[in-house]
Amino acid sequence: MLRFVFAWFLASLVFTPARIECAPQHDHASAPLDRMGTVHFDTSCSPEVRDEFDLAGATLHSFGYRKSAQLFTDVLSNDPSCSMAEWGIAMSHYRQLWDPPTKDDLRIGLEAAQEGLSMGPKTQRERDYLGAFRVSIKMLAQKVTASAPNDMRPRWSRCTVGIRRTAKLPSFMPCP
Numbered sequence: 001m002l003r004f005v006f007a008w009f010l011a012s013l014v015f016t017p018a019r020i021e022c023a024p025q026h027d028h029a030s031a032p033l034d035r036m037g038t039v040h041f042d043t044s045c046s047p048e049v050r051d052e053f054d055l056a057g058a059t060l061h062s063f064g065y066r067k068s069a070q071l072f073t074d075v076l077s078n079d080p081s082c083s084m085a086e087w088g089i090a091m092s093h094y095r096q097l098w099d100p101p102t103k104d105d106l107r108i109g110l111e112a113a114q115e116g117l118s119m120g121p122k123t124q125r126e127r128d129y130l131g132a133f134r135v136s137i138k139m140l141a142q143k144v145t146a147s148a149p150n151d152m153r154p155r156w157s158r159c160t161v162g163i164r165r166t167a168k169l170p171s172f173m174p175c176p
Contacts, residue, residue, distance in 0.1 A: 036062050044122035045082035049075045056088050068092045086116030087130050094137070106141045110134060 039058040056071035072088030090112035093105040113134040
């Protein structure tokens with residue numbers, strides 16, 4: 001048994017790259033429309049872009065971040081007064097479940113939220129969504145800058161320790 005464990009350990013050292021990093025951006029390929037489900041988000045955007053906006057929202061909620069950013073951009077080009085499209089663009093750059101936001105993600109998200117607010121959202125709900133996102137991103141940007149610019153490794157390290165404890169993985173075993 002000890003030989004097997006030792007052999008497995010040596011094999012993992014040989015076949016594991018010396019430096020493992022997270023992907024620069026996590027993005028799931030967009031699911032087929034019939035498998036994505038539906039989302040309806042009431043907005044003050046023009047009725048002509050309602051279906052486009054809902055598709056962009058469904059894509060965002062299906063973790064298709066790049067595709068949803070493009071779809072929200074298309075909504076904005078078809079209805080330049082749709083401030084919630086800017087909210088969607090901002091949300092497409094905030095993938096907190098998958099990887100830490102980069103400085104560029106934070107900058108793009110903040111700019112999109114501020115642009116959406118400057119467009120004069122037509123409802124209080126839309127102002128609240130954009131304002132809340134802007135405040136959240138500003139606070140996150142301050143934390144990232146204060147700890148170490150563009151370095152969220154301590155947070156991910158704590159996450160990895162938690163996963164190891166929960167799964168009872170030995171420290172030499174790669175984290176899932």
